[in-house]
Amino acid sequence: MDTTADDAGATAPDATTTTTTTTTTTTIVERPGMRIVCPGDVITEDQGYMRGHGTFIHDGRLLASVAGVVERVNKVISVRPVRTRYVGEIGDVVVGRIMQVGQRRWLVDTQSRLSSVLKLSSVNLPGGVLRRKSASDELTMRQVLAEGDLISAEVQAIFQEDGTLSLHTRSLRYGRLGPGMFMRVPSVLVRRSKNHFHTLPCGVAVVLGNNGYIWIGASMEEDTTQAREHDQHIITEETRRRMARVRNAISALAHRMLSIFDTTIIFTYDDSAHLEEKEMLHPEAIATITQRAYLLCTDQL
C-alpha cells in the first residue's frame, strides 16, 4: 500500500517489507452461491431483469462488463468489481489531498474518477467565525489549505453532469489533518459506518475515508482548523511504533481483502502483539494476525 510519512521523522514502516510482499493476488472471501464473472460473460438470458452497474445488454442478454461478483437486488442485477476507483455518495467521509488551489475552490484528489472540488464557501475559516467570504479570503486561500495538505471532509453533493464530488469541511471534525501517516487501500474495503474518526484503545487516531484513503495520527485534534505551528510538536518513538503497527494491521487486512473498520483493526492490532511491527507483513504473519478479523467478516465469530 502506498505510504507517505507526512512528518519527516515518522517511522516510515518498512518500505522494504511492503515491496517484498508484492504477491497481492487478491484472495476473495468465498461464500456459497457467489458467482464470479468476467467482462463479456452472460449473466442471464432472462428478459425480466434490469441492468445495474457493471453490466450491459447485448442482443437481449445481460452481460457483465467488469470482473467481479454478481449481486442481485430484486430485479436489478449488478456486478461489483473486486477493485475500482471510489464512487462517492453524499454524506461519505473522505480523506483527500489538495492538488491545486484555484479560483474560490481547491481541487482535491480523493481517488475518485475526477478531482473533487472543495469550494471556499464550504470551509470554516480559522477562528471559526461564520461570515461571507471576501476577496481577501480568496487571496489567502493558500494559508488555509495549500497544495499537498491532507484533509478530511464530507461529500456534500455530486454534480449530475460528470459525477464530480463537491466536498465540505463545515464542521470541527473536518479540516486539515496534522502530522501522521497516509495510506491507500481499495475503497470497497472501508465499511460505511456512523463514525469514521476513531481513537483506538492504543491511543492512535485513525480517519478511515470511504474513498480508501486513510490517515493515521498520534492523536485526534479537537479543532482541526488550528494553525500549522501545532504540527511541530514531537511524537515519541513509542507512539510512532504504535502508529506503524496500526498501519501494518490495516495493510494486512487489505492484503486479505477484509473489511476495514475499528473492530477489525483492533483485532489485528491485538493479535500482532507477539510480532515486531516490521514482521507483520510477511505472508504467514498476515494469515495469523488477520484470522480473527476474517472470522468476523465471514460471520463465524
Add this chain to the structure above:
Amino acid sequence: MADARVDGRKAMELRPMQCDLALLDKPDGSASFSFGDSSVMAAVYGPRDVPLSREKHDRSTVEVAWHSAPDNEQGAALQSHLTEFVVNALASIHDFPRSAIRVVIQELNNDGGMLACAINATCLALMDAGISLTAMFAAASCAVVDGQLILDPTLIEQNKANAVVVTGACKQASKVNAAEFVALHSSGPCAPKQMVTVLEAVESATAAVAAFLRTAKSK
C-alpha cells in the same frame, strides 16, 4: 518439412503462458503476462482527471505509453498506437466522460510477439482496475517462414520470417459468437489465401489465450 522448431514446439503450438495480477500498488490495476521468455508488465491508471487540452466531453481519453526493453527500441510508437486502438474499441469509454485512462506498458524481456503479450497484459490490467469492458480480449501472433505457418514466433523466428508477422486481437464474447477481430497488424507480404489460414490460426490461438486469461482472473 520438419515439424519441430528450435525450441521443440510444434508449428501451431503456443509457448507456455504465465500471468500475475495486482502486482503494483500505485496504479489502479496492473498485470504481467508472458509467452515463454517474452514478458510484459502493464499498469492502468484511471479513469482519472485529464488536462483540459486533452479532455473529450463525451468519452474517456485513452493514452498508451510504451517502454521498450533496452535492446528493442523499434516500433514502440506503432505498437502503443495499436494497443490504444484496442482499448478504445473495447473499454466502455463513453461511461467515463472528461477523464483519462492511461495504460503504461513495460517490456520486461523481448523474445518475439511483444504486441500480443502487451495486449493480453492490458486486458488483465484493465480488469484489475475495474474498468468496464464490452468483452475480454486477447492476442496472438503468427509468422510465415518459407511458406510455413508458425504460431507465436520467438524473436529469432520473427526476424527470420521472410513473409509476415501477424498479430490479431480478438474479442471474445463468450457464447454470443465465437470470436471477432478488433485489430490486426501485419508486416510483409501475405497472399490472400495465406491470410485466411493465418487468421484461422490466430483466432484459435487467441481463443486459447482468452481461455487462459479467464481462468487466471477467476482465481
